[in-house]
Amino acid sequence: MLRKIRISLAAVFWLLITWLLVDFTGTAHVYLGWMARIQLMPALLAMNVGVLIFLLALTLLWGRIYCSVICPLGVMQDIISWFRRKKFKYVYTPARTTLRYAMVLFTGAALVLNLGWLAGLVLPYSTYGRITGAITAPLYKLANNALAQLAEHYDSYAVYEVDVWLKSVSALVIALIVWGIIAVLAWRGGRTWCNTVCPVGTLLGLVSRYAWYRPSIDKSRCNACGLCERSCKAGCINSKEHSIDLSRCVMCGDCMEACRKEALTLSTEKAPFKPVTNRNPENGYKGRNAGKPRPAEEKAAPRNNKPKVAAQPKDNVVAASPKPETAEAPRHNPRRRKPKAATAESSVADPGRRAVLASTAFLAGAAVLRAQHKPKTTDGGYAPIISKKAPQRQHRITPPGSVSLRNLQSHCTACQLCVDACPNDVLRPSSSLSTFMQPEVSFERGYCRPECNRCSEVCPTGAIKPITIEERTATQVGHAVWVKELCIPAKEGKPCGNCSRRCPSGAIQLVPASDKYRKNEHGRWIGPDGKQMDGRLVPMIPVVNVEKCTGCGACENLCPVGPQSAIYVEGHDVHREI
Amino acid sequence: MKQINRRDFLKISGTAATGSALAGCGVKQESAEKLDPAGQHTTELPKGKMTYRTHPHNGDKVSILGYGWMRLPRKKDPNNPNQDMIDQEEVNRLCNKAFEYGVNYFDTSPAYCQGKSEESLGIALEQSGRSRDSYYIATKLSNFSPTQWSLEAGQQMFENSLKYLKTDYIDYLLLHSIGGGGLDNLRKRYLDNGLLAWLMEQRAAGRIRNLGFSFHGDVKVYDYMLEHHDEYKWDFVQIQLNYIDWHDNDKGRDGEYLYNELVKRNIPAVIMEPLLGGRLSKVPDHVVAHLKSRKPEDSVASWAFRYAGTPENILTVLSGMTYMEHLEDNIRTYSPLVPLTEEEARWLDGETANLIESYPTIPCNDCKYCMPCPYALDIPAILLHYNKCVNQGNVPESQQAENYQKARRAFLVGYDRSVPRLRQANRCISCRECVSHCPQNIDIPRELQRIDRFVEKLKQDKW
Structure with a gap:
């Protein structure tokens, strides 16, 4: 029964959080955003005290039920091992304590060093997010598009089509590799990953050994058949010794279902609220090795000894013994460390790069594919669309709400939730090493629309802090830079002005491309030939008021020049209010 | 009482319909016989009767x-x-x-x-x-x-x-x-x-x-x-x-x-x-x-x-x-x-x-004389989408309009369906190359800018 409830809850949780991760309409996060926020690491990074207390209480009550229900990566492993249709496929393995704590230290160190993505590599929620983002999300979108075509056929506007594109090769490769490793581990040994690599599992294990409810073996009933051990995906039941390593048990309830003697039950038996360690030997607990079966006593015990069990927990319930020094680990909270060393990193401007940029831009300009210069002789047809190429930005652009590059780096575990939620195809996983797989802003496919703050709404870790639309339109994440060598009015003497016309902040004004164009005393335009001309045909170049520019990228995205736009955005390392 | 079967009934009503049609227009000489002898509705094309x-x-x-x-x-x-x-x-x-x-x-x-x-x-x-x-x-x-x-x-x-x-x-x-x-x-x-x-x-x-x-x-x-x-x-x-x-x-x-x-x-x-x-x-x-x-x-x-x-x-x-x-x-x-x-x-x-x-449609007849647009827009598709929405009542005049949310969605989702994003009105740079080609004398860039301003208003929900 308990197991069935656990499985149903897990299935619901897993499906909903997967939907949250792949949803691009913004519907899911309204109702399900909390599912990402109750994940342990995001809550820790966001300093979400309520959630942390809740998770602590949950674990103290039920052990690592978190790993069996709330953690999507855990449930994914259960699903994978479920496909291996073999009963009793596991064996007890001793805890790999050193490795486990090493992983915790590694994660903490990575976070302290502002390498959130590196920590994210082993963190369960973001790992699951990346797998979903890279593999499931495109499939979901393809299915959506099929549905959208159907909707279009029936003149319904309920479903609309979206672009499916490869956002990052490296993120996909990493997602596939990690998925492969986890799948193999899950297939062979159930929750091996959770109990060796996963730092969240280890942290929760520190608490779960004091859980109020815990599986316990009633030695008087146990016939030492070993079914519980072989059904335990966490490999934490030593049936020979009747011991259960509660730091690794994920409270799945499989063992209770497997036991034919009803010897395994959920029990509250323990010395309540007292750390069960080697440090207090007086209570009789001697750790894993202490719980040797005592056949005589076992036999002597009456059949109906429940009340007795309550009185003498030490004989029947044997919990694992945590190492004392590790009890300190939770206090080692790396969250808020912001070392000064990492700040200067991207603000160092290399003068040589600007020159390189300018010259590459110029070369690209020579090869601009814009427009058919063939004169139009027939009607109909389309000019080809020239796809955009990202400019070589000296400073990367981070989404509004992320406050600064540093804040993003230290808080983001690269779960890809924002990337898949971005309705304008602006966010994609970064491939630079210092921000690897964390969201990066670029405007080849769309721009950061003024009415959208989706990424800030979905982010569970506080890497992108929640901001209102008003704050979002007043946040400066970068500024526009004009490339004279590519600009149509400057180069060809033709009118354009699209950047100015589309600028949502009105930060771009137009001035005549050369002083050969001027207004006469009547306010009429005079051309280079000295004749009056249609003001709409005067070539005007953009001038950017960088104080008003928010760096939204409308100008870059809508610039008619391609593949390199004649105006592009440089990011700011620290965002500003304007 | 005289019994009439179904066929007779249909014949009578058919004749009556024709009769009233004739009375209605007074000019139509060829009676539009819409029912065949078996009483089936027929849509057979009249052959050899072209003017x-x-x-x-x-x-x-x-x-x-x-x-x-x-x-x-x-x-x-x-x-x-x-x-x-x-x-x-x-x-x-x-x-x-x-x-x-x-x-x-x-x-x-x-x-x-x-x-x-x-x-x-x-x-x-x-x-x-x-x-x-x-x-x-x-x-x-x-x-x-x-x-x-x-x-x-x-x-x-x-x-x-x-x-x-x-x-x-x-x-x-x-x-x-x-x-x-x-x-x-x-x-x-x-x-x-x-x-x-x-x-x-x-x-x-x-x-x-x-x-x-x-x-x-x-x-x-x-x-x-x-x-x-x-x-x-x-x-x-x-x-x-x-x-x-x-x-x-x-x-x-x-x-x-x-x-x-x-x-x-x-x-x-x-x-x-x-x-x-x-x-x-x-x-x-x-x-x-x-x-x-x-x-x-x-x-x-x-x-x-x-x-x-x-x-x-x-x-x-x-x-x-x-x-x-x-x-x-x-x-x-x-x-x-x-x-x-x-x-x-x-x-x-x-x-x-x-x-x-009285409907403010744009007089585009989809002749495509304006195409190809050098900046890859699909001009007639944009104008026709706008007209379609005007005719279907999906161009709300204000946020207070009764069907605003529905109309907004129909306009925006329909826009992406009718015109690929990279061929939409916000790509028009007003080069005015199309203007001289339009037989209906539509100031195409002006209309496109107007439509884009409307789209922006819908997208931003700002009126």
Whole structure:
């Protein structure tokens, strides 16, 4: 029964959080955003005290039920091992304590060093997010598009089509590799990953050994058949010794279902609220090795000894013994460390790069594919669309709400939730090493629309802090830079002005491309030939008021020049209010 | 009591319906028998009943329905999934059907369908197996680009037409869409380079049987051409005529003026844009009801075609029929043409026209003369999407509008469906290259900017 409830809850949780991760309409996060926020690491990074207390209480009550229900990566492993249709496929393995704590230290160190993505590599929620983002999300979108075509056929506007594109090769490769490793581990040994690599599992294990409810073996009933051990995906039941390593048990309830003697039950038996360690030997607990079966006593015990069990927990319930020094680990909270060393990193401007940029831009300009210069002789047809190429930005652009590059780096575990939620195809996983797989802003496919703050709404870790639309339109994440060598009015003497016309902040004004164009005393335009001309045909170049520019990228995205736009955005390392 | 069976009942009611229809219009001689003897509803096309008009000068018997070879059915290009191409098989089917029901006038141009229209017509006519003297081919000298303004380029264009159409003479040759760019443009295209003189020589030599022009735009050009009728001897003139444009403040679009100028000189008129590229069939619901309440069984489009075909000096009415249903509907309307009564005509160009024009649609007829846009926009698709939403009531005037959320979604989702994002209005840089190509004189960049501002308003929900 308990197991069935656990499985149903897990299935619901897993499906909903997967939907949250792949949803691009913004519907899911309204109702399900909390599912990402109750994940342990995001809550820790966001300093979400309520959630942390809740998770602590949950674990103290039920052990690592978190790993069996709330953690999507855990449930994914259960699903994978479920496909291996073999009963009793596991064996007890001793805890790999050193490795486990090493992983915790590694994660903490990575976070302290502002390498959130590196920590994210082993963190369960973001790992699951990346797998979903890279593999499931495109499939979901393809299915959506099929549905959208159907909707279009029936003149319904309920479903609309979206672009499916490869956002990052490296993120996909990493997602596939990690998925492969986890799948193999899950297939062979159930929750091996959770109990060796996963730092969240280890942290929760520190608490779960004091859980109020815990599986316990009633030695008087146990016939030492070993079914519980072989059904335990966490490999934490030593049936020979009747011991259960509660730091690794994920409270799945499989063992209770497997036991034919009803010897395994959920029990509250323990010395309540007292750390069960080697440090207090007086209570009789001697750790894993202490719980040797005592056949005589076992036999002597009456059949109906429940009340007795309550009185003498030490004989029947044997919990694992945590190492004392590790009890300190939770206090080692790396969250808020912001070392000064990492700040200067991207603000160092290399003068040589600007020159390189300018010259590459110029070369690209020579090869601009814009427009058919063939004169139009027939009607109909389309000019080809020239796809955009990202400019070589000296400073990367981070989404509004992320406050600064540093804040993003230290808080983001690269779960890809924002990337898949971005309705304008602006966010994609970064491939630079210092921000690897964390969201990066670029405007080849769309721009950061003024009415959208989706990424800030979905982010569970506080890497992108929640901001209102008003704050979002007043946040400066970068500024526009004009490339004279590519600009149509400057180069060809033709009118354009699209950047100015589309600028949502009105930060771009137009001035005549050369002083050969001027207004006469009547306010009429005079051309280079000295004749009056249609003001709409005067070539005007953009001038950017960088104080008003928010760096939204409308100008870059809508610039008619391609593949390199004649105006592009440089990011700011620290965002500003304007 | 006399028993009546079902068949009798249907017969009686059928006759009654016909009777009342006759009483209603008072003109219709052919009773529209919609039920066959078995009492089944029949939609069989009337064969051999097409109305023909006789050319006053040379006696050509031209079907009142002319086939415009511009809005041809298209399909995906198997060699290039990003492009489409003319669906020649379907075109052939349409052509054969048209022949079968008496259509004998086909109007094409070297500029239509990215230059593929003439070739397509040549193939369709050849496969029909009809003799050359059983139909009339109309094509044009479409030298719009300044690169084509020399005499040689014009001559070459004419020779190419003959080649593509697989013939050695053209029945009706038009100077294409004069009026755009004013008299200056006319001189450069046809007069100063001697092209018109050369075409008149060809007429004398029999390679052109009828010489005429099609007109859109600056009425000065129209007047100039008619003033010089004695010199040029126009055999026909092609004008835009429909019940929306019968009265127009712009003389260049005022159907009554254009038509009557031709009547004065006894020049037969060929009518284009009778349906305004579908604008007079894709009308708002209550205009449908308005028209249907008068004749529930007639199509919305049939009113426009009867309107265009009724004046006596009209030789043929061109329709670009993309689908078989269009063709069949028009065959029905014109087999035979039941001319409008004076009252019906005034009802259309008065009350009905006002009703339609009260909707702020953009007068785009989807002719695609503006395309290709050098900045890759899909201009007609944008304008048509806007018109569709206007007609369906999905262009909310404010956020307080009753159906605002629904209309907003329909407009925005429909926009992405009708126009790929990279071809939408926010890509228009106002280079104004399209403006001179539009026969309807739409200030395309201005309309696109207006639509984009509306889209932004919807997207940002800021009013």
